[in-house]
Amino acid sequence: MIYEMTVQVRVSNMEDGQKYYEILLNRQPDFTPHEGFAEWELLPNCWLQVAEGTPTVGNGPLRLGVVDLHAERKRLMDVLHIEEFEIFERVEVPVKWATFSDP
Incomplete structure (x- = not known):
């Protein structure tokens, strides 16, 4: 177990x-x-x-769940200066996700 x-x-x-x-x-x-x-x-x-x-190249992604993905994207763009990244969703699944690169 x-x-x-x-x-x-x-x-x-x-x-x-x-x-x-x-x-x-x-x-x-x-x-x-x-x-x-x-x-x-x-x-x-x-x-x-x-x-x-x-650092190991080609691993990942590491997915972390957050309460408000749009707000978290804005926070990361503001404080880590991550370039804007797309948020994806599919009607048939109850999740949204986004991917950005770790420097």
Whole structure:
């Protein structure tokens, strides 16, 4: 039985990478056990780890649910200077989604 999940992304510059994810997630990490490593518990037993290292090309996407996707897109464009990105939806499914690139 699976009771926990962890996803790790690597960043080439930990200071910049951590700041990016702090802004993206709108909060400080829950756990920083050592230099070059930060973790956020996104949901109970569901962790996002940011680690200093060589970023992996071609992985993803990481999808996170938010209450208001349009408001969150505006916030990310304002504070992270992400270029405008499209929000997709399909009548037959009860979700909307959007994709943007992590610098």
